[in-house]
Structures are given as C-alpha cells and as structure tokens.
Amino acid sequence: MNVRNTLILVVLLALLGAYVYFFEIRGEAGKEATPTPSTVQVLDLEEDQVIGLTVTGPEGTTRLHREVGGEWQMDAPSQEPADNIRVGAISDTLARLSASRALTDVTDLEPFGLAAPSWRVEVALANGETHRLEIGSQNPAGGSYYVKKEGDPAIYLVFASTVQGLQRLVTDPPYRPTPTATVPPPETPTATPTAAETATPTPGSGG
Secondary structure (H helix, E strand, O other), rough: OOOHHHHHHHHHHHHHHHHHHHHHHHHHHHHHHOOOOEEOOOOOOHHEEEEEEEEEEOEEEEEEEEEOOOOEEEEOOEEEEEEEOHHHHHHHHHHHHHHOOEEOOOOHHHOOOOOOOOEEEEEOOOOOOEEEEEEEEHHHHHHHEEEEEOOOOOOEEHHHHHHHHHHHHHOOOOOOOOOOOOOOOOOOOOOOOOHHHHHHOOOOOOO
C-alpha cells in the first residue's frame, strides 16, 4: 500500500470516528440529559377502597357514600342514588390525584387563596382513614389550582379540569339521570268499511 492510499484510509477512519462521537455518543448523552415532563403525586389510594366523598364550597355541600364495590348514593343536598358513572370517575381521579408541581417552604398562604379556603374536599376510605384537601385560587396561567393536603406543608398545582370537576359536584349535584321514556309512534287509523260497502248484490236486483 503506497503512502497516498494510507493517508486516504487514515482520513476516512478519522471522519468515521468523529461521526460516531458527535452523532452517536454525544447525541445519546444529550437525550439522557434532556428533562422529561413529570407529575407529583398528591394522593395515592386504592380506588376501590374509596367509600366516601364530601365537597364543600360557597354554594353548599355535596356528600356521597357507597359500600365497597357498590354504587354511589347521595346524602346531601338530597338523599337518593347518584350518577354512579360521573362520581366513580371523579373518585378514581382523586385516588390517584397528581399535580404538575409542588411548592415547598411556603410561609404565607394568602397569595395562594389558602389562608381561608372556600373549597374543601374529604375522601373517606374503607379502613377508616380520611384524607382532606383545601382548594385555593387559580394560578395566573389558569391551568391549575393551588391545593393543600392536610398534614403536608407543600402547596400543589392541581390541574384545573380536576378541580372544576370536584366543584361541579356542588354547583351541579350528580343526580342519577332519569331514563327517557320511549314514546311509540302514533298508529295510522284503518278505515272500517260500512255495511253498505260490504253488502253482496242480490242477482236480478237492480235499479
């Protein structure tokens, strides 16, 4: 192999090494260093063990209960079966309640609407535990509410859709939908022939 071919081979190997380093090794390292979106767990409960849910706001209180594995019943504002699908979806979300962020070392609750919160939530479990939440004001961006958990100094930014679903339990109580009666279509009246129309002419008679 002559010197020229050797130099070409060395250059090609150097280019290949540079490619592997910059596009493969450093590229993968850069991907690992990129932070990925994450959520913070506020409550981590067994969904099927949630047997009680109470939401209190400025307009009143909605209180619900069920047996383990049973359907939801409403105790307030009235005593009657609740919309099991709607309440079940909310209780499942509460059991795995998450937030986009947790604020720690907060000493003044007033800016977050949590000094005297007007919304409170209680979640009761079959084992006798009760978890309480306080809902403050909406954050400036409007996508979350400030929420505080009893016994936890942190303030959580909980997604607005979750909080508004809880608030609607008070402003629009989860009454069980009334089945819509099916009205049968009106029957088309059938004309009944008269005696004269059904009479058989007598042979030989005529006018």
